Amino acid sequence: xxxxITALLDHGDGPGPDGWRSLWDRLEDGxxxxxxxxxxxxxxxxxxxxxxxLRDLVASLRERAPAVTGSxxxxxxxxxxGGGPGTFNISxxxxxxxxxxxxxxxxxxxxxxxxxxxxxxxxxxxxIGLTTSPAHTEDALERFGIAFAGQYVYxxxxxxxxxxxxxLSVRPFGRFFNTVGPFLPxxxxxxxxxxxxxxxxxxxxxELARAVTDRTIWLxxxxxxxxxxxxxxxxxxxxxxxxxxxxxxSGTLTTGGTLDDLRPATDxxxxxxxxxxVVSGAGNETATQTVCLNAAALAVAxxxxxxxxxxxxxxxxxxxxxxxxALLDRVRAQRTGRTxxxxxxxx
Numbered sequence: 001x002x003x004x005i006t007a008l009l010d011h012g013d014g015p016g017p018d019g020w021r022s023l024w025d026r027l028e029d030g031x032x033x034x035x036x037x038x039x040x041x042x043x044x045x046x047x048x049x050x051x052x053x054l055r056d057l058v059a060s061l062r063e064r065a066p067a068v069t070g071s072x073x074x075x076x077x078x079x080x081x082g083g084g085p086g087t088f089n090i091s092x093x094x095x096x097x098x099x100x101x102x103x104x105x106x107x108x109x110x111x112x113x114x115x116x117x118x119x120x121x122x123x124x125x126x127x128i129g130l131t132t133s134p135a136h137t138e139d140a141l142e143r144f145g146i147a148f149a150g151q152y153v154y155x156x157x158x159x160x161x162x163x164x165x166x167x168l169s170v171r172p173f174g175r176f177f178n179t180v181g182p183f184l185p186x187x188x189x190x191x192x193x194x195x196x197x198x199x200x201x202x203x204x205x206x207e208l209a210r211a212v213t214d215r216t217i218w219l220x221x222x223x224x225x226x227x228x229x230x231x232x233x234x235x236x237x238x239x240x241x242x243x244x245x246x247x248x249x250s251g252t253l254t255t256g257g258t259l260d261d262l263r264p265a266t267d268x269x270x271x272x273x274x275x276x277x278v279v280s281g282a283g284n285e286t287a288t289q290t291v292c293l294n295a296a297a298l299a300v301a302x303x304x305x306x307x308x309x310x311x312x313x314x315x316x317x318x319x320x321x322x323x324x325x326a327l328l329d330r331v332r333a334q335r336t337g338r339t340x341x342x343x344x345x346x347x
Contacts, residue, residue, distance in 0.1 A: 014053030020060035044176040051207040075104040080227035082178035083199030094294035099146035100318040153185040198225025209240035257286030
């Protein structure tokens with residue numbers, strides 16, 4: 001058993017940066033067997049490491065990520081940690097609304113681990129492909145103001161991890177991948193808005209966020225444990241730049257509502273129709289306001305608007321004017337080509 005796995009199982013100080021590097025070297029050389037990989041992933045899924053160990057782990061993975069090229073000023077990524085109350089694909093809807101407001105959005109995501117459908121599952125149903133390279137992403141961003149980044153942005157070692165345990169599925173290990181996934185994409189975005197559910201240790205993620213210096217990160221949490229901003233909940237946003245948390249108490253920017261208003265469609269065949277209704281403003285008012293609240297956060301995080309009320313009004317206008325739905329239809333019509341989704345990274 002590799003010493004990094006042993007150290008992880010001992011629940012001590014963890015393997016340290018060199019231990020993680022050695023582990024990934026062994027994996028890439030094909031020297032780790034499937035049993036060792038299964039033990040590693042099980043240990044990470046059952047009990048997430050403490051803050052320092054988690055930070056060392058993520059740093060070692062980021063070292064193996066593709067080189068970041070280009071510069072996309074003002075661009076924002078929205079991605080959640082997964083878990084928490086079951087809701088429809090709020091962050092994906094918010095991405096389209098924000099893009100329709102003029103906010104460049106480069107969204108990352110994954111297939112479902114705990115939900116009915118992850119963002120990539122929904123995009124498949126909509127006929128929207130993931131980008132396959134920096135140039136592909138930049139082209140989509142220039143043409144539509146929105147791009148859905150594919151597997152190329154993640155460290156290749158994650159794919160090797162997934163392949164090492166075949167025919168086992170990575171789905172049982174989703175909690176771990178949901179936790180670290182938002183911190184791994186190699187993208188030159190200006191900001192990232194990440195929802196944190198009750199299933200994920202906020203303190204550990206705040207430590208991870210503070211270690212990221214190439215973009216502003218907002219970690220969003222609320223008293224309902226959802227991994228997105230909820231207007232009828234008390235929300236707190238934790239920036240990674242040392243600024244004080246941003247408080248958005250219940251009812252600050254929206255009217256009331258309940259989690260039942262945000263439930264996903266119960267029939268998998270209705271997922272697309274339900275999503276299109278929300279983006280078109282034909283869903284219930286709570287769903288519309290929730291999507292717009294998250295879109296407003298992208299506008300403020302990216303520095304496009306400074307006032308939350310102004311950002312919320314702009315998001316609502318993007319929905320009710322039909323701009324968000326028109327953008328979605330343009331992206332669908334383009335059929336930029338499909339690619340397989342990231343096997344082991346969230347969104």
